[in-house]
Amino acid sequence: MADPVYIADCGAVRSVPLDGLTVVYHVSSGMTHIVAPPAPEILDALGAGPADAAELLRRLGARFAFEGGEVIHARLNELEAAGLVRRA
Amino acid sequence: MRHQFDVQIGAVGFRIGSAWPGPLDALADLYRGYPAPEGGIADFTVRLEPEKPWRRFLRPSVAIRGDYVLPDAAPLPLALGLLAAEMGMNLQMALGQKNWLLLHAASVEKDGRALILTGESGAGKSTLAALLGERGWRLMGDEFALLDLESGMLLPFPRAVSLKNKAIAVMEAEAEAARFGPRLAGTPKGDIRHLRPNREAVERMGEGARPALILFPRFGAEAAVRAVGQAETFMRLTQASTNYVALGEPGFTALTRLVRAVPALAIDYPDTATALGLVEDFRQELAA
Numbered sequence: 001m002a003d004p005v006y007i008a009d010c011g012a013v014r015s016v017p018l019d020g021l022t023v024v025y026h027v028s029s030g031m032t033h034i035v036a037p038p039a040p041e042i043l044d045a046l047g048a049g050p051a052d053a054a055e056l057l058r059r060l061g062a063r064f065a066f067e068g069g070e071v072i073h074a075r076l077n078e079l080e081a082a083g084l085v086r087r088a
Numbered sequence: 089m090r091h092q093f094d095v096q097i098g099a100v101g102f103r104i105g106s107a108w109p110g111p112l113d114a115l116a117d118l119y120r121g122y123p124a125p126e127g128g129i130a131d132f133t134v135r136l137e138p139e140k141p142w143r144r145f146l147r148p149s150v151a152i153r154g155d156y157v158l159p160d161a162a163p164l165p166l167a168l169g170l171l172a173a174e175m176g177m178n179l180q181m182a183l184g185q186k187n188w189l190l191l192h193a194a195s196v197e198k199d200g201r202a203l204i205l206t207g208e209s210g211a212g213k214s215t216l217a218a219l220l221g222e223r224g225w226r227l228m229g230d231e232f233a234l235l236d237l238e239s240g241m242l243l244p245f246p247r248a249v250s251l252k253n254k255a256i257a258v259m260e261a262e263a264e265a266a267r268f269g270p271r272l273a274g275t276p277k278g279d280i281r282h283l284r285p286n287r288e289a290v291e292r293m294g295e296g297a298r299p300a301l302i303l304f305p306r307f308g309a310e311a312a313v314r315a316v317g318q319a320e321t322f323m324r325l326t327q328a329s330t331n332y333v334a335l336g337e338p339g340f341t342a343l344t345r346l347v348r349a350v351p352a353l354a355i356d357y358p359d360t361a362t363a364l365g366l367v368e369d370f371r372q373e374l375a376a
Binding site for chain 1: 317318319321322323326332333336337340341344347348
């Protein structure tokens with residue numbers, strides 16, 4: 001089975017960094033989320049367009065020293081459960 | 089409604105209607121010196137009515153009604169009609185306010201800088217604010233702090249301070265007797281006595297102030313001060329707000345702007361003298 005491709009509705013999200021964390025307001029649901037790295041970076045990377053985990057790792061790796069091969073699936077699942085990303 | 093009392097508190101006008109004159113007489117006494125709503129138009133209406141028509145005469149109890157109603161807004165004995173009116177005013181603010189981000193917090197101002205005191209019920213914020221209001225600070229409010237969504241200014245809401253249990257004696261030693269309402273014994277929160285804010289607080293009720301410090305006081309522990317991070321402050325203030333969710337994005341914008349601009353401290357204090365000393369230290373640091 002092919003790896004799922006994820007989409008973030010970046011136009012409907014407002015992020016504000018607060019110390020080391022980020023608060024994210026999701027306009028569509030009216031919900032506020034407090035997220036820790038690398039969740040904000042994943043949302044940001046998805047802003048460049050839909051991507052599967054491998055493509056996301058490539059985008060993140062180009063900007064950060066990111067070694068999150070296993071972590072990324074867990075974070076994507078959490079972001080999906082929160083309604084901040086969805087599968088294409 | 090047979091009886092009616094109108095009052096302006098800060099930027100909010102109230103009309104309180106009642107089936108009985110008693111609660112309104114007590115309210116008019118408590119809010120002596122406050123203006124009536126501008127143009128005679130109230131923002132919120134509170135109605136104190138008998139639970140059932142015949143209860144107006146027979147063991148009367150007060151039910152709170154208004155523009156916004158909670159199903160469990162409890163009936164109270166008529167003797168607690170003043171409390172019912174105050175609760176009704178709080179309820180209308182908490183449920184109906186759309187113009188400002190409403191924080192369940194006390195606030196005081198000095199030299200144009202506002203302190204926001206928030207925390208669990210019983211943390212002592214109301215008493216601390218009332219004390220500061222008699223010791224050179226301007227009391228902006230003991231129950232609700234109104235954050236203007238556009239300007240980020242804090243607006244006063246100087247309703248009568250609701251003193252509970254031990255705080256009553258503390259304030260009786262500070263303020264003149266004429267400013268107190270009747271002692272209400274045996275309420276769901278114990279004994280309550282209302283205190284009218286002093287003349288300065290009432291006269292300057294239209295004057296906002298820039299937030300300078302957020303305090304999370306906690307009474308009863310050894311004196312301690314801890315810086316609270318922005319994310320924790322944000323989370324605690326969303327919990328302290330009665331209308332954050334209802335406001336949507338403007339509320340998010342106003343609250344993130346506040347916590348990024350204003351430092352926050354958690355203070356533990358064993359007695360009010362310690363807390364007052366800490367606040368004075370903070371004031372000097374802010375002024376430096």
